[in-house]
Amino acid sequence: MTSIEARAIRPHDESFTPERSPFVWLVEREILRFLNIWRYAVLGPVLSAVLFVVIFGSALGRHVDPIAGVTYGQFIVGGLLAQAILSVGFFNGTTSLYEARHDKYIHDVFASPLRWW
Amino acid sequence: MGNVGSAALSIKGLRKVYRDGLTAVSDLDLELADGAFFSLLGPNGAGKTTLIGSVCNIVRPTAGQLSVFGHDYRTRAARRLIGLAEQEINVDRFLSIRQLLVYHAGYHGIGRKTAVRRADELLQRSRLDHKADGRAYELSGGMQRRLVLARALIHQPRLLILDEPTAGVDVELRSEIWRLVKGLNAAGTTILLTTHYLQEAETLCDEIALILAGRIVDRGSAASLRDRYEARDISEVYDRVIAAEAAS
Numbered sequence: 105m106t107s108i109e110a111r112a113i114r115p116h117d118e119s120f121t122p123e124r125s126p127f128v129w130l131v132e133r134e135i136l137r138f139l140n141i142w143r144y145a146v147l148g149p150v151l152s153a154v155l156f157v158v159i160f161g162s163a164l165g166r167h168v169d170p171i172a173g174v175t176y177g178q179f180i181v182g183g184l185l186a187q188a189i190l191s192v193g194f195f196n197g198t199t200s201l202y203e204a205r206h207d208k209y210i211h212d213v214f215a216s217p218l219r220w221w
Numbered sequence: 222m223g224n225v226g227s228a229a230l231s232i233k234g235l236r237k238v239y240r241d242g243l244t245a246v247s248d249l250d251l252e253l254a255d256g257a258f259f260s261l262l263g264p265n266g267a268g269k270t271t272l273i274g275s276v277c278n279i280v281r282p283t284a285g286q287l288s289v290f291g292h293d294y295r296t297r298a299a300r301r302l303i304g305l306a307e308q309e310i311n312v313d314r315f316l317s318i319r320q321l322l323v324y325h326a327g328y329h330g331i332g333r334k335t336a337v338r339r340a341d342e343l344l345q346r347s348r349l350d351h352k353a354d355g356r357a358y359e360l361s362g363g364m365q366r367r368l369v370l371a372r373a374l375i376h377q378p379r380l381l382i383l384d385e386p387t388a389g390v391d392v393e394l395r396s397e398i399w400r401l402v403k404g405l406n407a408a409g410t411t412i413l414l415t416t417h418y419l420q421e422a423e424t425l426c427d428e429i430a431l432i433l434a435g436r437i438v439d440r441g442s443a444a445s446l447r448d449r450y451e452a453r454d455i456s457e458v459y460d461r462v463i464a465a466e467a468a469s
Contacts (some may be wrong), residue, residue: 114379116227116290118257120297122330129327137315208311212372215277215305216328217297 126218138196145196149188156184228292229253229380229411230276235285237271237435243270246282246435253413255290255381258406260422261415264430269415271310272432273384277305279430289380301329302376308385310365312357317367319344319353322375329376336375343371363394370398380411387418399425423455431462438462 138145161177168176206211230253237246246268253259261269273341274280276287276294277325292299312321344350347367349360357365366386366396373381383402387395403425404411416422422429430440439446439462443455452458 114302114377114380116292116302118298120301120330123332123335124327124330126328126330129324132327133313133316133324136320140315147457161308192332207314208307208309211277211279211305211311212309212313212325213328214279215300215303216325217300218328219297 120217122217126216127220130213130218134200137200143194149192149195153184153188157181227255227288229255229257229290230413231286231288232276233286235272235275235287236283237268237275237280238283244435246275249432249435249437251430251437253411256406256409256411257426258402258412258427259414260426260429261413261432262417262419262422262429262455263415264463267432268435269432271435272383273305273382273413273415277382278305283411301376302379304373304376304381306369306373306381306383306386308388310362310369312355312365312368312372314356314358317354318349318357318360321357321368322344322372325372326375331376339375343375347371363390366390366394366398372399374405378410380413381405382413384415385417386414387416387421395421419454419456419459429455431459433463433466438466 157177157180160180165176170176171179201210204213230251232249232251235246235249235251236244238244249268251273255410262274263269271280275282275285276289278295278300280374285316287294289299289302292302294300316324319337322340322343323333323336326339331339341350341353344353347370349364349368349371352360352364357368360368369410370383370386373383381402386398386402390398399421401414402414414422416428426443428440428442429446430437431446432438439449441449446455446458447453450461452460452461
């Protein structure tokens with residue numbers, strides 16, 4: 105690293121006026137993280153949902169009569185889909201925060217002028 | 222708004238007691254003039270990192286008043302003026318090296334074009350441009366240290382806090398870091414440095430404070446400390462202060 109050439113020093117009496125909201129940057133970072141790991145984050149829950157549908161749908165479905173015209177298979181697919189979405193959302197939110205705390209790069213966010221409002 | 226002529230950093234009565242009852246910092250007062258090059262010296266556990274964490278909103282102080290260029294340390298106006306290079310290599314493993322700098326700039330409200338331009342400039346200066354699309358964990362220890370420094374500088378802070386920036390780096394990189402921080406200070410950036418290398422503090426800094434058990438036990442220029450303790454160098458001053466405190 106060469107020494108930094110002389111530059112105008114930043115004034116200290118200006119209020120904070122972002123060119124782009126720091127919170128939007130953080131949201132973008134979270135999306136980028138998710139896109140980097142989507143295979144692990146999405147594939148597991150999708151596979152487990154498919155297995156549930158196949159196993160429960162074929163094994164239990166035969167023994168359960170339709171209720172108001174809705175078969176057991178139709179009933180469980182919606183539930184499992186909702187469960188998969190919830191678990192992917194929960195898993196991603198918590199692991200992102202956990203990793204940031206564990207590796208201490210959350211300090212970047214704590215020290216910055218970032219606010220959600 | 223900060224007051225004209227305000228101290229770069231003003232700390233009054235800072236106290237931090239952790240949940241387990243450990244008092245890391247005890248009623249500490251400290252003031253750094255704008256443009257100062259200030260060093261905090263003390264053994265491990267003396268409270269240096271807690272002090273820095275408190276200034277940077279990483280640690281919540283139990284008591285005390287802190288201001289940065291006249292702004293309360295919690296305000297956005299204060300946070301935008303501080304750059305922090307921590308002792309540990311704490312980088313986001315999901316981002317590439319260029320993205321690390323760009324997103325850090327983003328957390329400080331900088332627009333994308335400016336963030337990318339500054340990131341590329343800093344990567345070039347730090348000789349990391351050929352690694353820009355790689356990940357931080359693929360870099361050597363020295364390169365990681367340069368990356369953490371570049372990240373602290375991307376939003377052009379007016380107060381730069383360096384927590385043991387030369388710990389575990391080779392002689393060549395240490396000299397590079399010295400040149401860099403001296404250049405920044407000459408350009409007007411206030412520097413707060415913590416180090417275990419006493420010679421580093423003596424060579425670089427206008428003023429040195431000795432911190433022990435969460436209290437500043439003495440402070441002054443290297444020359445005035447040497448005179449006061451009738452010591453040949455800061456290392457001797459340090460030994461005498463530690464011995465005196467241990468005896469009391």
